[in-house]
Amino acid sequence: MSDKVNITIDGKQVSAETGTNLVKVAHANGFFIPSLCYYDHIDPPLGTCRVCTCKIDGHIRQACTEQVHDGMEVEINTDELADIRQAIVEMMFSEGNHFCPGCQKSGNCDLQHLGYEMGLSHLRFPHLFKNELIDFEPKRMILEHNRCVKCARCVVEVLTDDQKQVFSFCNRGNETVVGIDYDEEAKLTDEQAAEAMHLCPTGAIIVRGLSYVEPFGERKFDLHSVNPRRQDEPQKSERPPGPRKKKTVATISLAGCFGCHMSMLDNDLKLFEVMELIEFNKSPLNDIKEFTQQCDLGLIEGGCCNSDNVEVLREFRRSCDILVCVGECAIWGGLPAMRNLIPLRECLEEAYLNGITIDPGEAVVPYDEDLPKILDKVYACNEVVHIDHYIPGCPPNADHIWKTVSNLLWGDQYSILYSDFKYD
Ligand code: SF4
Ligand code: SF4
Ligand code: FES
Known part of the structure; x- marks a missing residue:
């Protein structure tokens, strides 16, 4: 009797040794099943994380605890399954810090790594x-x-x-x-x-x-x-021929460090090309402080930590046809959101009353009705207004930012290589 079995993965016939772990068989045949708790040496597999959820013989199950048998039918790459797996990973990110x-x-x-593989830019869970x-x-x-x-x-x-x-x-x-x-x-x-x-x-x-x-x-x-x-995704960034209409772009840094703006400038000679195609409206790059027209695109750095940030973000939403979060702080709060782990009162006391740089007798929490009101926590931009697109990274690199912008404004094709979009 043969030890080989035939199974179907996403419609493709595959043969394998009977009883082999399904995750291994899938990987050996060029199919990627995300996994987290699965580890080669641990037998029986743990099956604790559910990240490897697939449809097996018509039922939704975790792949890592399955051994292949003759006639097994496996679905991996459907929208529904990808969404289930992504939701599981999102829950892990939202539960931890x-x-x-x-x-x-x-x-x-x-x-x-799974976050990158799944293209996670924000979480659907709080x-x-x-x-x-x-x-x-x-x-x-x-x-x-x-x-x-x-x-x-x-x-x-x-x-x-x-x-x-x-x-x-x-x-x-x-x-x-x-x-x-x-x-x-x-x-x-x-x-x-x-x-x-x-x-x-x-x-x-x-x-x-x-x-x-x-x-x-x-x-x-x-x-x-x-x-x-x-792995072998091609880089498609060729610009279609022909003249292109100049577009208007606005940028702002909310609760960010200006690192994403620095990154926008970090484009050397290509900046001349950008300047030919883009007219900047309200932006710290040209120090224009008020919108003078409706803009084609707005780039937001930083999340919202005070009432001024919220107002400016809402103004950007009204004044820009396409609104894009640039960098981790705009996408989910980033480093400023570390204060979300500590009650606001304690943050203020540490900064203004008890900090080692506070002179005795000068300890006071600043208050003036003209000062922006600090929020209870740092909010991601999409918690305040609708965001159309996200450019992840801390900061995203300049090439990535401008290729994304040219994709959004003129439809230039831009396929991002794994090594291009992985930041940490
Ligand atoms: S994630 Fe937690 S349970 Fe898993 S190996 Fe690390 S410490 Fe252990
Ligand atoms: S690298 Fe990121 S996802 Fe991994 S444990 Fe550290 S903080 Fe969490
Ligand atoms: S990899 Fe964790 S349940 Fe399969």
């Missing part, structure tokens, strides 16, 4: 902004609970030489966290501790001295997508 640009796992993080304590007690490790997705990889796979568990789940339901046994952690060799950090698909397990050691360009997900469908 993920600030990729400052995270030690950035570039090596499976969760971050951020929970949980504030779990970070555990610095273990001998070599730091446990950042706010990044843990409870995949259980560490729980089943990180063992001491005498087979004792180092990690285990504590509490129940929504309060579940991964606990670490300090005594057992101290027994791990340096290699085993490093392995635990690499095993974790997020930045929840960090080993002191091992973060940021790999230079940019050499990290696991730096250059290429693992999705075979994306």
